Amino acid sequence: xxxxxxxxxxxxxxxxxxxxxxxxxxxxxxxxxxxxxxxxxxxxxxxxxxxxxxxxxxxxxxxxxxxxxxxxxxxxxxxxxxxxxxxxxxxxxxxxxxxxxxxxxxxxxxxxxxxxxxxxxxxxxxxxxxxxxxxxxxxxxxxxxxxxxxxxxxxxxxxxxxxxxxxxxxx
Amino acid sequence: xxxxxxxxxxxxxxxxxxxxxxxxxxxxxxxxxxxxxxxxxxxxxxxxxxxxxxxxxxxxxxxxxxxxxxxxxxxxxxxxxxxxxxxxxxxxxxxxxxxxxxxxxxxxxxxxxxxxxxxxxxxxxxxxxxxxxxxxxxxxxxxxxxxxxxxxxxxxxxxxxxxxxxxxxxxxxxxxxxxxxxxxxxxxxxxxxxxxxxxxxxxxxxxxxxxxxxxxxxxxxxxxxxxxxxxxxxxxxxxxxxxxxxxxxxxxxxxxxxxxxxxxxxxxxxxxxxxxxxxxxxxxxxxxxxx
Numbered sequence: 001x002x003x004x005x006x007x008x009x010x011x012x013x014x015x016x017x018x019x020x021x022x023x024x025x026x027x028x029x030x031x032x033x034x035x036x037x038x039x040x041x042x043x044x045x046x047x048x049x050x051x052x053x054x055x056x057x058x059x060x061x062x063x064x065x066x067x068x069x070x071x072x073x074x075x076x077x078x079x080x081x082x083x084x085x086x087x088x089x090x091x092x093x094x095x096x097x098x099x100x101x102x103x104x105x106x107x108x109x110x111x112x113x114x115x116x117x118x119x120x121x122x123x124x125x126x127x128x129x130x131x132x133x134x135x136x137x138x139x140x141x142x143x144x145x146x147x148x149x150x151x152x153x154x155x156x157x158x159x160x161x162x163x164x165x166x167x168x169x170x171x
Numbered sequence: 172x173x174x175x176x177x178x179x180x181x182x183x184x185x186x187x188x189x190x191x192x193x194x195x196x197x198x199x200x201x202x203x204x205x206x207x208x209x210x211x212x213x214x215x216x217x218x219x220x221x222x223x224x225x226x227x228x229x230x231x232x233x234x235x236x237x238x239x240x241x242x243x244x245x246x247x248x249x250x251x252x253x254x255x256x257x258x259x260x261x262x263x264x265x266x267x268x269x270x271x272x273x274x275x276x277x278x279x280x281x282x283x284x285x286x287x288x289x290x291x292x293x294x295x296x297x298x299x300x301x302x303x304x305x306x307x308x309x310x311x312x313x314x315x316x317x318x319x320x321x322x323x324x325x326x327x328x329x330x331x332x333x334x335x336x337x338x339x340x341x342x343x344x345x346x347x348x349x350x351x352x353x354x355x356x357x358x359x360x361x362x363x364x365x366x367x368x369x370x371x372x373x374x375x376x377x378x379x380x381x382x383x384x385x386x387x388x389x390x391x392x393x394x395x396x397x398x399x400x401x402x403x404x405x406x407x408x409x410x411x412x413x414x415x416x417x418x419x420x421x422x423x424x425x426x427x428x429x430x431x432x433x434x435x436x437x438x439x440x441x442x443x444x445x446x447x448x449x450x451x452x453x454x455x456x457x458x459x460x461x462x
Contacts, residue, residue: 021175022205022216022237045206052286058264059286064205066198068175069241115285133366134284 006071010036011080019067026051026062029077038078038107042136049135052108053077059115061134078107081114090114090152099148101139109135113149121157123149173215176238184343185322187238195236197343199260200290202283203299204237245294245345254350255313259294259343263306266293274358274375278309281360284367294344297330302370302394302437309358311391311399312375315349334398354379354387355461357454361446363437370394371438374450378414378458385409390422394438395430395447402426405451414459423452 003020010033017028026044029036042050044063051063054076062075081087090113093099100106109132116123116131123131128149129142137145173196178184188195198204204217215235245260248269255271267279267288282288282296282305296306297317307330315330319342326342358375362368373393379386388409390402405422412418432443 021173022212024205024212041211044208044211046202046283046287046290049284049286058289060289061202061286064201064287064290066175066201066205066237066239069177069239112286130366131285134286 004068006068008067008070008072009074011076012074017067021068022066023068024063025053025055025060025065025067025070025075028067029053029062029075036077036079040104040108042104042108047136048105048108049112050105050108052111052135054081054111054115057118059112078111081111086114086117086156089155090117090148093148093152093155094145097144097148097151099140099144105135105137105139109137109145113152116149117153117156122153125150173235173237176236177242178238179242181243181320181343181345184238184240184243185320187236188341188343189322191236192341195238197238197240199240199292199295200262202287202291203295203303240294240343243345246292249346251348252350254348256346256348257293259292259345259347261293262289263291263293263296264288266306272309272313272352272356274356275306275309275313278305278358278360278373278375281305281362281368281373293347297333297344297347301396301398301433302372302435304393304399305358305360305370305373307399308373308391308393309356309375310347310349311401312356312358312377312389313349313352314377314389315347317344318346318348319343320345331401334400352377355458357457359450359454359457361450369437372432372443372446372450374447374454376451376454376458378409378455380414380458380462383413383462385412385414385418388422390426390451392426392430392447392451394443395426395432397431397433400430402429402451404429409455414455414462416459419452419455419459422455423448426451 003018005018008015008017017032029039039062040050042048046061046064051061053060053062056074090110112135128146176187207216240260245258247258249256263279263282267276270276296304311330317328317333319326321342354377356377360373361371372395375391377389388406390405393399405425408422408425427444427448430447432440434440
């Protein structure tokens with residue numbers, strides 16, 4: 001067994017990482033690159049959504065992705081998106097609607113909501129439930145979270161120009 | 172940890188398959204094969220892990236060789252001969268966005284949550300253990316065929332024959348093709364919740380009517396046996412008959428008789444058998460209402 005060295009763009013920085021066989025993206029983000037702890041180690045079965053990241057802008061479950069196949073691709077964790085006005089509005093909506101309790105599921109939820117609102121700025125109640133269906137929360141129940149998503153959608157469509165300007169900076 | 176091989180070409184991939192044979196696990200999206208138990212992959216991934224408490228999973232022991240198909244360019248949509256054609260590595264979210272048949276989009280949408288669908292593939296869905304594999308059930312009702320790459324060329328097989336053979340053939344699944352459907356296609360899923368639900372049973376029917384009589388019928392079931400299955404007994408009852416409540420009830424009863432569902436954490440064999448009857452009746456009823 002030989003370890004492989006590969007380059008991966010994480011949060012806008014090119015990183016050189018070392019991986020072995022089926023090392024997952026989650027393991028690299030949490031253990032090797034250190035402190036990217038918004039990526040949670042929840043179920044490691046793709047069932048809870050707490051390890052969600054964006055790979056080339058698409059929502060992925062980092063616990064199921066062998067990192068060796070991702071050479072040269074761009075990965076964003078919540079840490080890398082924190083300068084985005086869109087993310088700040090979603091975070092504030094979660095705070096204002098008491099949508100976080102222990103906070104373990106929250107980074108995955110926020111990335112999922114970002115992916116939802118990027119694709120669909122005015123989601124219906126059902127579309128929100130469907131978008132969040134891969135993210136488990138064991139504390140709050142889902143009502144405050146769904147309310148937070150509706151609130152975030154309203155905030156972002158109110159300030160769409162500011163949000164778009166910020167997206168431009170980030171990309 | 173398993174050795175992870177990432178070939179850049181089909182010829183390289185088929186060489187790897189020929190070299191390693193049964194010791195090789197092929198991984199596409201990884202949404203089943205990469206799952207692990209509480210050992211966090213120390214004993215392997217997606218495997219029957221006797222040392223982990225909790226759910227026991229099936230597939231990639233640490234000693235094995237694993238081949239990823241990500242670099243083989245199998246993620247396209249390439250219709251051939253006026254039908255539908257999908258690369259085996261096409262993600263379910265792309266299938267959901269692009270499939271021209273509503274039933275196929277509906278089935279893709281019923282698999283997991285959005286993040287999982289961005290990773291899971293059409294090809295992978297065909298190899299899913301029951302009761303998973305909702306998309307495969309629609310492909311079976313569409314009489315899809317599979318193309319496998321092997322070292323000495325390509326081989327094609329219908330999906331129905333593939334399952335009937337016990338999915339034993341070697342080779343790398345590269346494409347899934349089906350003719351444009353010659354009739355109405357309906358897919359229904361009986362789950363435990365509205366979104367991201369494990370499957371109790373799924374039903375896909377493709378019915379062609381001619382002058383009020385059924386000219387062709389394909390009825391496919393998921394969660395109702397060892398693999399997605401066609402239900403010949405129910406199909407034969409319908410062909411040549413008018414599609415009405417009597418023939419529909421007879422077909423639904425025949426499907427429930429012919430299926431062989433398992434009992435698992437999602438549902439019992441007893442409940443699945445009843446849901447097969449209910450959902451076959453509803454699916455055929457939708458076509459009757461629309462005709």
